[in-house]
Amino acid sequence: xxxxxxxxxxxxxxxxxxxxxxxxxxxxxxxxxxxxxxxxxxxxxxxxxxxxxxxxxxxxxxxxxxxxxxxxxxxxxxxxxxxxxxxxxxxxxxxxxxxxxxxxxxxxxxxxxxxxxxxxxxxxxxxxxxxxxxxxxxxxxxxxxxxxxxxxxxxxxxxxxxxxxxxxxxxxxxxxxxxxxxxxxxxxxxxxxxxxxxxxxxxxxxxxxxxxxxxxxxxxxxxxxxxxxxxxxxxxxxxxxxxxxxxxxxxxxxxxxxxxxxxxxxxxxxxxxxxxxxxxxxxxxxxxxxxxxxxxxxxxxxxxxxxxxxxxxxxxxxxxxxxxxxxxxxxxxxxxxxxxxxxxxxxxxxxxxxxxxxxxxxxxxxxxxxxxxxxxxxxxxxxxxxxxxxxxxxxxxxxxxxxxxxxxxxxxxxxxxxxxxxxxxxxxxxxxxxxxxxxxxxxxxxxxxxxxxxxxxxxxxxxxxxxxxxxxxxxxxxxxxxxxxxxxxxxxxxxxxxxxxxxxxxxxxxxxxxxxxxxxxxxxxxxxxxxxxxxxxxxxxxxxxxxxxxxxxxxxxxxxxxxxxxxxxxxxxxxxxxxxxxxxxxxxxxxxxxxxxxxxxxxxxxxxxxxxxxxxxxxxxxxxxxxxxxxxxxxxxxxxxxxxxxxxxxxxxxxxxxxxxxxxxxxxxxxxxxxxxxx
Amino acid sequence: xxxxxxxxxxxxxxxxxxxxxxxxxxxxxxxxxxxxxxxxxxxxxxxxxxxxxxxxxxxxxxxxxxxxxxxxxxxxxxxxxxxxxxxxxxxxxxxxxxxxxxxxxxxxxxxxxxxxxxxxxxxxxxxxxxxxxxxxxxxxxxxxxxxxxxxxxxxxxxxxxxxxxxxxxxxxxx
Numbered sequence: 017x018x019x020x021x022x023x024x025x026x027x028x029x030x031x032x033x034x035x036x037x038x039x040x041x042x043x044x045x046x047x048x049x050x051x052x053x054x055x056x057x058x059x060x061x062x063x064x065x066x067x068x069x070x071x072x073x074x075x076x077x078x079x080x081x082x083x084x085x086x087x088x089x090x091x092x093x094x095x096x097x098x099x100x101x102x103x104x105x106x107x108x109x110x111x112x113x114x115x116x117x118x119x120x121x122x123x124x125x126x127x128x129x130x131x132x133x134x135x136x137x138x139x140x141x142x143x144x145x146x147x148x149x150x151x152x153x154x155x156x157x158x159x160x161x162x163x164x165x166x167x168x169x170x171x172x173x174x175x176x177x178x179x180x181x182x183x184x185x186x187x188x189x190x191x192x193x194x195x196x197x198x199x200x201x202x203x204x205x206x207x208x209x210x211x212x213x214x215x216x217x218x219x220x221x222x223x224x225x226x227x228x229x230x231x232x233x234x235x236x237x238x239x240x241x242x243x244x245x246x247x248x249x250x251x252x253x254x255x256x257x258x259x260x261x262x263x264x265x266x267x268x269x270x271x272x273x274x275x276x277x278x279x280x281x282x283x284x285x286x287x288x289x290x291x292x293x294x295x296x297x298x299x300x301x302x303x304x305x306x307x308x309x310x311x312x313x314x315x316x317x318x319x320x321x322x323x324x325x326x327x328x329x330x331x332x333x334x335x336x337x338x339x340x341x342x343x344x345x346x347x348x349x350x351x352x353x354x355x356x357x358x359x360x361x362x363x364x365x366x367x368x369x370x371x372x373x374x375x376x377x378x379x380x381x382x383x384x385x386x387x388x389x390x391x392x393x394x395x396x397x398x399x400x401x402x403x404x405x406x407x408x409x410x411x412x413x414x415x416x417x418x419x420x421x422x423x424x425x426x427x428x429x430x431x432x433x434x435x436x437x438x439x440x441x442x443x444x445x446x447x448x449x450x451x452x453x454x455x456x457x458x459x460x461x462x463x464x465x466x467x468x469x470x471x472x473x474x475x476x477x478x479x480x481x482x483x484x485x486x487x488x489x490x491x492x493x494x495x496x497x498x499x500x501x502x503x504x505x506x507x508x509x510x511x512x513x514x515x516x517x518x519x520x521x522x523x524x525x526x527x528x529x530x531x532x533x534x535x536x537x538x539x540x541x542x543x544x545x546x547x548x549x550x551x552x553x554x555x556x557x558x559x560x561x562x563x564x565x566x567x568x569x570x571x572x573x574x575x576x577x578x579x580x581x582x583x584x585x586x587x588x589x590x591x592x593x594x595x596x597x598x599x600x601x602x603x604x605x606x607x608x609x610x611x612x613x614x615x616x617x618x619x620x621x622x623x624x625x626x627x628x629x630x631x632x633x634x635x636x637x638x639x640x641x642x643x644x645x646x647x648x649x650x651x652x653x654x655x656x657x658x659x660x661x662x663x664x665x666x667x668x669x670x671x672x673x674x675x676x677x678x679x680x681x682x683x684x685x686x687x688x689x690x691x692x693x694x695x
Numbered sequence: 696x697x698x699x700x701x702x703x704x705x706x707x708x709x710x711x712x713x714x715x716x717x718x719x720x721x722x723x724x725x726x727x728x729x730x731x732x733x734x735x736x737x738x739x740x741x742x743x744x745x746x747x748x749x750x751x752x753x754x755x756x757x758x759x760x761x762x763x764x765x766x767x768x769x770x771x772x773x774x775x776x777x778x779x780x781x782x783x784x785x786x787x788x789x790x791x792x793x794x795x796x797x798x799x800x801x802x803x804x805x806x807x808x809x810x811x812x813x814x815x816x817x818x819x820x821x822x823x824x825x826x827x828x829x830x831x832x833x834x835x836x837x838x839x840x841x842x843x844x845x846x847x848x849x850x851x852x853x854x855x856x857x858x859x860x861x862x863x864x865x866x867x868x869x
Contacts, residue, residue, distance in 0.1 A: 548849070551787070563791045582791040583846055584801060607791055610847040657842040658801075682800060 061519035067512055068522045070097040075542075078474055078535045080487060081140040081154055082508070085529030088135045090156060090167065095474070095485055095535060096510055098524030106165045106174045107135030107158040109625075113614075115174070117625030119601070119636035120556075123332035124323045127161050127179050128213075136160045138187060138531040143241065147194040147263050147479045151540035153241045155190040155199050162186030164201050164234060166241055170546045175327075178243050179320040181340050182209050182230040182250070188259040188272050189232075196236040198301060199243065200261070202272050203229045206253035213319035213338075223281035227253035230342070231272070231299065233308070242324070247308040247341040249299065249352070252405045253279055255288065256297070258363050263479055264370030266388045268302040271373055273361040274354075277404075289379060293412070294361055295354040295404075296375055298391065307348045313341035328555035330633045346406030353395060354404060356412040358384060363429035363470075367438065367453055368479050372417060374438060376427040383420035383427050383440060385456060391415045420456045423449050428469055431476030433483030433513055441468040441488060448488055448511065450518060462518040464509050466492040473513065474535035482537065486511045486518070489530045496523055506530060547611035549632030556634035558603035563587045568679045574599045577679070581615040581629065582607040583656040585681065586649070589664030593677030596644055596670055605634040616652025619666065626652055641668040758812070761830045762819030763852060769814050773864045781854075781861025788848040789858070795865050801843050809866045814859055820845065821855040 061067065070076050076094030079101070084091055088108030092101045109116030109125070116125050116133055125133050135158035142149035154167040162183035166176040180186050180201050187204035208216040208226040218226050228250050235246040254274040262269040277294045280287025307313070318340040325332045345352045358377025365374045373386040393399075394414040401411045424442030427449075432438050437459065440449050446467055450460040468490050474482040488511060493504040505525030512519040551561050560566050560578045566587050567578045575598050580587045586604075594600055604617045608631035618626035622639045629635045641647060650663035669675040759765070785793075792801035808817060812833070820827050820834060824845035827834035838844065850858070 562787050564786065580791065582801075583843055585791075587791065607788075608846055609788070609849040613846070656844060 061512065061521055064519070064521040067519075068096040068098065068510060070094065070099070075538060077538060078482070078485075079538055079541055080472070080474070080533050080535035081142070082487075082489070082526055082530040082533040083137050083140050083156060084527050085138065085531050086136050087528035088137050088158070089527065090137065090140055090154065091527045091530070092172065093508075093524070093526075094538075095487070096522065098508070098510060098522050100527075102172055103527060104167055104172050104174065106156055106167065107132075107137055107163060107177070109133045111625070112628065114625055114627030114635060114637070118627040119638055120329075120331040120634075121325070123334045124174060124177050124325065126323055126334045127163070127321050128181075128319045128336070129161060132161045135163065139189065140532060140534050141190055141192055141199075142534045142536055143196050143236070144192050144194050144478070145196075147267075149475060149478060149534065149536045149540070151536050151544070154534070155192060157186050157189035157201060159186055159204070162189075162201070162203070164190045164199060164232075164243065166243060168241070169541050170544050172545075173325070175325040176241075176243055177321075177323045178234065178245065179322070180230075180232050180245070181213060181318040181320040181337075182207075182228075182248060182342075183232065184215075185255075188256045190234070191259045191261050191270060192236070193261050193270070193301060194263055194267055196238065196241075198246070198305070199234040199236055200259060200270055200301065201232040201234060202251075202256040202259055203231075204255055204257060206255065209250070212317045213340075220281045223253065224279045227279070227281075229253060229256050231256070233301065233304065243322075245320075245322075245337070245340060246305070247313045247343060249304060249343045249345060249348075251297065251345065251352070252277075252407070254295070255284075257361065260364045260366050260373075260477065261301075262366050262370050262373075262388065263368070266366060266370040266373075268300050269388075270299050270301050271364045271366065272297040272299070273357060273364045273375060275360045289360055292359060293356040294359060295409070296357040296361065296364060296373065296386070297407075298353045298355060300351050303351050304343060304348065307343055307351060308341060312347055313343050315339050315341050326555075328553055329557065329559075330549070330554075330630075330635070331556060350395075352407050353391075354407055354409045355386060355391065355415050356401070356409065358382070362427075365430040365432070365438075365477065367432050368434050368481060370479075372453055374430045374440070376429055376440060378426055378428065378443070380427070381422060383423045383430075383451075385417045385420065385453070386415045387417040390417065418456045420451050420458065423451065423458060424461070429471055431471055431473040431486070432481055433473055433476070433486075434481035435483055437513075439471060439473070439486060439513070439518075441471045443467050443469065443491075446490075448486070448518065450513075460517050462511060462520065464488045464490060464511075464520075465496055465507060465523075466490055466494070470530070470532040472533040472535060474537070477534075482535075484512070484514050485535075486513045487533055487535070489526065489533065491529065493525070497525060508533075548609055548613075549630055551605075551607065551609055551632045554605070554632055554634060556603075556605070558601075558636065559634040560603075560605045561607070563607070563681075566679070566681075568593070568677050570598075570677055573597065574601065575677070576601050576603065578603045578605075580605050580607050581617070581651065581662070583613065584651075584658035584662040586617075586651070586662065586664050587681040588679035589681050591664065591679045592667040592669075593675050593679075594641060594666055594668045595673060595675075596641055596668060598641065600639045600641065600666070602637045602639065602649075603634055604629050604637070606631050608632070613655055614653050615655055615662070617649065618652045619649040620647045628653060641666075644668050644670045756832050758833075759815035760813075760817075760819035760823075760834065761826050762823035764815045764818040764822065764855070767814040767818060767856070767859070769859075769863070773867060774860050775864075777857050777860040778864040779861075781857035781859070781864075784850070784854050784858055785861055788850065792843075792846065799841070802841055802845060803837065805862060805865065807866055809859070809863045817859050817862065818852070818855040821848075821850050821858055822852060 078095040090104040105115040141155045143153040162180040168175045183203040184207040185204035189201035190199045206227040206229040210216040231249045233246045235244045255276040257273045259272045274295045276288035278290045323334045357375045358380030360378045363376040394410045399414040400408045424445045426444030430440040468488045471488045488509045490507045493507040496507045510522035606629040627635045647666045794804045797804040797806045828838040
């Protein structure tokens with residue numbers, strides 16, 4: 017892929033890579049930046065502003081959740097306005113609210129490799145009820161240090177992160193089945209498993225014999241959403257790229273694209289492109305679960321972290337799991353099949369009826385559409401074309417409905433509008449192509465800017481897509497927004513797909529590199545949104561629910577300050593008796609019971625961070641003063657007219673001094689009449 | 696600051712049309728603001744005063760405040776059990792900002808509040824503080840004086856009634 021991009025860049029140095037659509041393969045540069053407006057004029061509908069305008073004070077129709085890619089976060093945008101509503105930190109420390117910095121949330125980022133505060137987040141997937149997004153949770157994957165996380169959509173906070181053992185590059189993940197029975201996570205890079213929770217120290221030339229992949233089956237508690245790794249299937253040592261679940265007739269199945277069926281360990285760009293065909297792996301998840309339950313699963317030692325945020329104390333705890341169960345496909349007939357797919361396939365997308373599986377072959381000139389009913393028939397008839405590691409390979413012709421001919425260059429992903437149309441991104445030719453599932457003919461094309469990866473239609477992967485909008489996530493942003501140096505926000509483009517022809521209606525910048533997105537109607541999420549945490553339900557062991565209960569205690573070299581914040585003061589705000597080198601734990605409880613009044617807490621010279629405490633919650637900031645003196649602390653989040661006055665002092669005395677521990681807030685004293693007093 | 700001075704000028708244009716008192720006031724203000732950036736305290740002071748006094752037609756004020764509480768039955772004596780309940784709520788949700796004496800901390804001291812205000816007003820202030828400081832003339836003045844928006848502690852009508860009883864008890868103690 018990289019070389020292709022480079023070639024294109026050389027051919028068109030201004031890099032406005034618009035495809036001459038009719039020619040199909042000729043590339044044309046727009047040249048002079050001044051004329052680039054032409055592309056805009058052609059593509060943008062004249063009523064675009066009206067179509068995306070959400071008046072001040074009004075709300076968007078939809079929430080959309082865009083993965084942040086290399087920033088490890090999820091960003092939430094309103095649609096159609098493209099307004100950024102929130103950034104949710106998942107696999108990364110977050111300087112806005114102290115996630116991963118404060119003592120309560122540090123455990124969320126623990127792994128068997130230690131504290132890993134930055135990961136690559138690829139795919140958000142909404143939880144489902146009866147095949148439709150239900151607005152309860154969002155599952156996302158950490159790609160680099162394999163993890164799956166769950167975000168609770170009541171609070172828009174990450175509440176659970178589970179490390180995935182026997183995985184390396186958790187890319188085809190996390191895909192929920194239609195009632196969240198399982199969330200599936202597959203490995204992108206295969207590794208030589210040592211069957212003890214780690215990888216073997218082997219020569220890289222032994223790839224073919226020793227490397228394996230894994231598909232993890234994560235069980236989801238139907239009421240609370242808590243995850244549990246039920247079992248894994250150890251699969252041949254290919255690279256597993258993307259996944260998608262079936263629906264309707266294919267409800268029991270999940271599909272994974274694979275590449276590097278050559279099992280090459282080096283220069284994969286070339287080595288993994290030798291075979292004419294790679295595979296689509298089809299797994300009957302229900303049968304797999306049955307095999308696992310019936311005792312076909314074996315157990316091996318493992319070592320992985322499972323981190324959960326407690327609802328009441330807002331405190332995360334890690335558990336280390338020591339075993340994992342696994343199935344081998346060769347022991348489980350009927351559980352897994354391979355379908356020959358075009359070279360280096362990327363996206364696999366199942367249409368709303370559950371009958372068609374579209375495989376997007378990055379390097380293929382046509383887009384094959386498989387038929388689920390034909391696949392069933394081929395299995396029944398044992399229409400096989402050999403086998404790999406005991407897994408039958410089905411005959412291409414036996415499972416194919418047909419191919420979309422010359423769809424464009426570099427098909428990556430497809431989504432559906434629920435009206436019989438599919439939309440595919442063409443990475444190399446920078447366009448979205450609309451085609452019909454019925455006759456596989458191209459119906460419309462729209463240039464996008466530039467190099468689109470995923471595209472998303474709200475509910476586009478469910479039974480009933482909300483076929484009004486499509487968001488296309490582009491990898492390259494140059495010339496869409498004012499320049500900001502070498503690094504640009506990636507662009508997303510909103511396209512109206514309600515009519516026959518696609519209409520471009522909005523460009524908006526996205527944070528880091530979104531890989532995929534999901535969207536849901538606002539009324540499925542907004543009514544459940546938590547506005548503050550009930551102080552009565554705060555079970556944090558260091559919580560102080562009443563100013564008269566604040567305390568300060570020394571235990572060896574640790575000083576604990578259990579304090580409160582409310583508009584516009586801290587209690588206590590005068591603290592003495594701390595010594596150089598003490599570990600001071602500020603446990604701050606926000607006493608507010610009101611929406612949108614978090615209080616911040618920052619102390620001068622803290623080497624860790626600041627924190628932000630939601631109304632009704634308790635958060636802890638750890639501070640080790642290194643020198644004697646007076647250190648101010650203050651609230652960092654504007655809270656009232658007297659916000660600036662919301663501060664206090666800590667006196668730090670030399671080690672071994674005899675300053676007693678004292679703390680206070682205010683003395684009774686006459687308050688001068690307010691200067692702004694009204695008679 | 697210049698903008699603020701201009702804002703003050705604009706705000707006084709309306710009252711200027713209404714007779715001598717306003718004119719006098721206005722003349723003073725113009726004097727201040729023509730001093731440009733120097734006398735900022737005075738500008739702010741007068742701006743607050745004007746914002747709450749000018750422009751709007753006087754609201755009919757029955758002293759009950761704005762909110763869900765229209766009438767409250769208050770007994771002759773104090774319901775001690777209810778007051779005790781109120782005390783617990785007060786300590787958890789109110790004492791961070793209010794003293795039971797006449798001492799101001801963040802908000803006003805509450806000694807004598809049940810004599811100054813109608814019971815309905817007190818409960819509405821507890822339940823509905825944002826609307827009160829926007830719409831009720833007395834609450835508006837208090838915001839001007841204390842400059843901190845009273846916190847909405849999401850107190851139920853039932854709990855507000857208990858708080859009222861506790862404040863009544865506080866006021867009968869003398």
